[in-house]
Amino acid sequence: MNKKLIAIDLDGTALNNQSDISKRTVNTINKLIHQGNIVSIVTGRPPRLVENIYNKIGLNNPMITFNGSLGYNPKDQWDQAYEYNIDKNIVFKLLEKSKEIGINLMTVEGKNLFLANKSADTSVGFFPTDLNKDEIISKDNLKENPICLTLHVDKPKKATFIDYVKNNYGDILTVSPWGGPDPIIEVAAKNVSKVTGLNKLADYYNIPNKDIIAFGDEFNDESMIKYAGLGVAMKNGQPKIKEIADDITEYDNNSDGMARYLEKYFKI
Structure with missing residues (x-):
């Protein structure tokens, strides 16, 4: 299987309704990274509400915040780091x-x-x-x-x-x-979305669209769900997001829906 870029939304997706990430999800992500895949957070949250989750997973790669308006690596310099500002x-x-x-x-x-x-x-x-x-x-x-x-x-x-x-x-x-x-x-x-960041990541890692998997549940995930080679909506997602997705998780965000989907897809 080709190396994949896996873009994960946080709220309603990788996180449960208590805004926490389960051990199962952390372990699954780390197994995928160990196999050579890239897992990146792509969220609407600001950095101050992401870095603790980023550290809990044990990531060291770039992440996308503010719905695509900021991309940077909390652990290192990233020569593709960017931000879109308001006067x-x-x-x-x-x-x-x-x-x-x-x-x-x-x-x-x-x-x-x-x-x-x-x-x-x-x-x-x-x-x-x-x-x-x-x-x-x-x-x-x-x-x-x-x-x-x-x-x-x-x-x-x-x-x-x-x-x-x-x-x-x-x-x-x-x-x-x-x-x-x-x-x-x-x-x-204007004209900034999660795809803005996902496109930067794909170019940086030289991963073709067909090898991108994106998970989300809300309207701000629509662009990357459509953009990814495999766009996956959460079971608990908005009806419109489920409608445009390529697939839907069998379980919701409170039952490790994303992790279970990844375990099945990658046979881990």
Whole structure:
């Protein structure tokens, strides 16, 4: 069997619903690497929420974060490392219009950057509940162009916010509302997806499309599921993702669905 590049999403895929990775999954990944395959994390998460999982698996290769906007190797220099940024002045312009376009909370993130406009109520997940002065978005603190903005907006103004960004920055930014009950919206550079990173990895390792296997469960996985020679949707995945996938795991993310699929596919 040819060497494979295996791209793994984290939430809902390699991780269970407690955001943990099982021993079985770690062992399976390491067996595949020992056979000469490449396993790379390709996730929507920022680096701060990935590196502990990366280390738990024992990886030492490049990973893709922020849904394709950042690719780097946490353990070593990678000559193909890259990032797609947002002009920091856009952050300040959005905050100036907070009330008008319904911004409640905003975080700005980069590889080693994490700032927010204010502390969050504990009922709003993801956003920090306790900020120091140097962690608040300001012209003194925000010196670099961020990679990703994540916003909690007022529900009645969700469409207003989306329209504002599209009308003013639609040629350079992509607006992606999260699923779920909270009106959370992600803003990133336009025309960047998980395929952006997966394509970089494939070129770097000189692996043809037919030898790429990609696992995912959510809408942000659609591009790489379509791109891979074998795109595999999780049993617990969104119906649309299962519809476009080449195959579907027999078990869900709480039952080691990805690991079991890989064990069967590679006969390990």
